[in-house]
Amino acid sequence: MAEQKLSSLRRTVVGAQFMFVAFGSTVLVPLLVGFDPAVALLAAGLGTLLFHLITKGKVPVYLGSSFAFIAPIIKATELYGMPGMFCGLVAVGVVYLLMSLLVKLFGTGFIKKLFPPIVIGPVIMLIGLSLAGTGVDMASKNWVLALISLGVAVVCSIFGKGIVKLIPVVFGAAAGYIAAVIFYRSSMDFSAVASAPWFQMPHFAKMSFSWQAIVFMVPVAIAPIIEHIGDVYAISEIAGKDFVQEPGLHRTMLGDGLACSLAAFLGGAPVTTYSEVTGAVSLTKVTDPVCMRIAALFAIAISLIGKVGAAIQTIPTAVLGGIMLLLFGTIASVGINNLVKAGIDMSKTRNLIIASLILTVGIGGACISVGQFSLAGIGLASIVGVILNLVLPEEKAN
Template identity: 50%
Template sequence: MKILAQSKENLNQLEKDGITKHRLFILALQHMFAMFGSTVLVPALTGLNPAVALFTSGLGTLIFHLVTKGKVPAYLGSSFAFIGPIIAAQEQFGRDGAMLGIVTAGLVYILMSAVIRMLGTDFFRKLLPPVVVGPVIITIGLGLAPTAKDMASEHLLVAAVTLAIAVGVSVFAKGIVKVIPILLGIIGGYAFAAFSGLVDFTPVMEASWFAFPKFALPAVEGNLKAISLIAPIALVTMVEHLGDVVAIGSTVKKDFVAEPGLHRTLLGDGVATLAAGLFGGPPNTTYGENVGVLALTKVYNPMIIQLTAVIVILTSFVQKIGVLIRTIPTAVMGGIVFLLFGMIASIGLRTLVENNVDLSKNRNLVIVSVTLVVGISNLTLSFAGLEFGGMGLAAIVGIVMNLILPEIEKDESEITEEELEINSELRYEAN
């Protein structure tokens, strides 16, 4: 009943704002363009079905709005943080293993939602502070650098042109165009590749206009180890989720952490990710690109995002779109991910800087250093029949170190005369 009441309120607000059906559709299309490039990029990189990814993106968004009582104008698309683990899981355990890991990641969200509802958001912030989240996000970006190199090497000129277009749009464009550099980079790079004779349009011409996406339910047997590769990343993307929810709240001037509550937004994200895994799509996450559209248009009605989700679901049934996405040359995606993976690593750095993480403190320095090396070295650890490695293991190591290392360091006034004498001797020898 609450969601119906909120929907009625949203419709009334549309009338007050003078938004006609025509304008409502245009605003929804803008949001679709903002999410489209990033959402189809993840399946293009991981080998998943792009039509399924579009479907689960729209479905996940509608689920999120249902769980959050239609109050949060957020769109959910494919998450970049899971790219590396999905690729690794598929190489070792096949697609079923990757999907099982994605389903489990959704369950981790749901479990954490219940914990936050009982204990409050302070527990969540203590478990995953910036000193842990920052280096893990950095490893997500840097750990994928070899993948970017291999993809771009397919045709360096095409990759360079694609990258140049995306960078140019990101730096010099204005208005709505500025928030879709990935989409425009892919379109520009694809056109250049087609002009160079690198694209075969035959599959697109032979494809039907309408067809059901090829959904794929995961098989559980023999794939349990894949859980440990993918599920731990959910601990990191939860912080990304919190940041997006806060950003949306700041944009629309509402506190969504309080109402409908962080536990509800996390639950919505978790159920959406679980559903994505069951249908054969990539994990979902709240999209910063669509927050940018909200800021540009100054129109915050959740009904617009819900209409966007419906349009995206309908688009997923257009088979020619899915086939067209598959014809994009690897080098085009290689040019895009050079920017994208670097941006992910930069977000990790920004997390440390903006939260004033003091690396002059040994505790913080140790946590960041060890987490970075564990994540980038692809170290693996077997425990209870499961295998933890890469970014997932880095997240676990960072969390454990943050919980067990004392936060209070010795104050300078407490340093003994003997320690001062030793420090003086070391400085003298160094000079």
């Protein structure tokens, strides 16, 4: 694909559009886990600029809050408190750095050996299924608003065209919010919006060192690392350039990891390459990396507008719950699709055992404790899957 030469004005317009595509998901993640959405926007903007610095400004990628970490964040906060949980998230970025070094030394083959589809598919399914109860609980606060949000998101997903189809979650949340303002305004509190200043620094969270949180969080990095690799291959195909070779997958992984740690250090959700923005790049045919940096600057600017951050936090819980019903089911479906596309034969006993134990260990709440250390949930299930994949013998063909 020939790279389009854009004027400064069009670059700015396209950059704003890319930021809008990622905006809904970027602020939705912190709302679901109790973070300040303004910090998430700031972290996404700064993280994207850091990523472009590490990758020599060559890759048209925008980073935003990762859905893969929602369940682990909620559980780790319960177990170790929010300051400890942020320490675990910073450590996730370190895992990216180690993987970056291994890719530089040995190439990508070892990653495919450690994390084949039979491991990654069930882990992705687990990420979605583990929060199903939370989504239902939030939606039950007001089923009318939840179903309006869900219905509009589904309609946009199926019948939407262009940008609408790329961000059905944004339109679903907007519809639910408008319905809440029209029919349930008396139950909504806008006083924080009125009192919020126009310019305000985001509320950065505190962090404290916690080995337990680190051990809990580190294995969760497996799924987003694999997602990162897939996104880099996808954007390479769209742009007609081999970003895996230049600037190199090790650089893109390093940039993502540093951005992830930066976001956690500030008090935001970990960031990762955004498939929605990759889709927007494919749709617009604009592969100029400068547009992504402009999108990042827009995100940073919006994060400093106090009234925007306050308004985002007035979104009713039920509206978010309706979106979660679709979102987490979709994540689980992505895991199933991962298995299908890879041609995994689930009639084979080996594959059945690996997938079954990943799901039961993760959903069942299994926990291993040694002294003050404990490992549970998605992290434990991921490690179980990796070990089983390495030790169980391949079945011989009949």
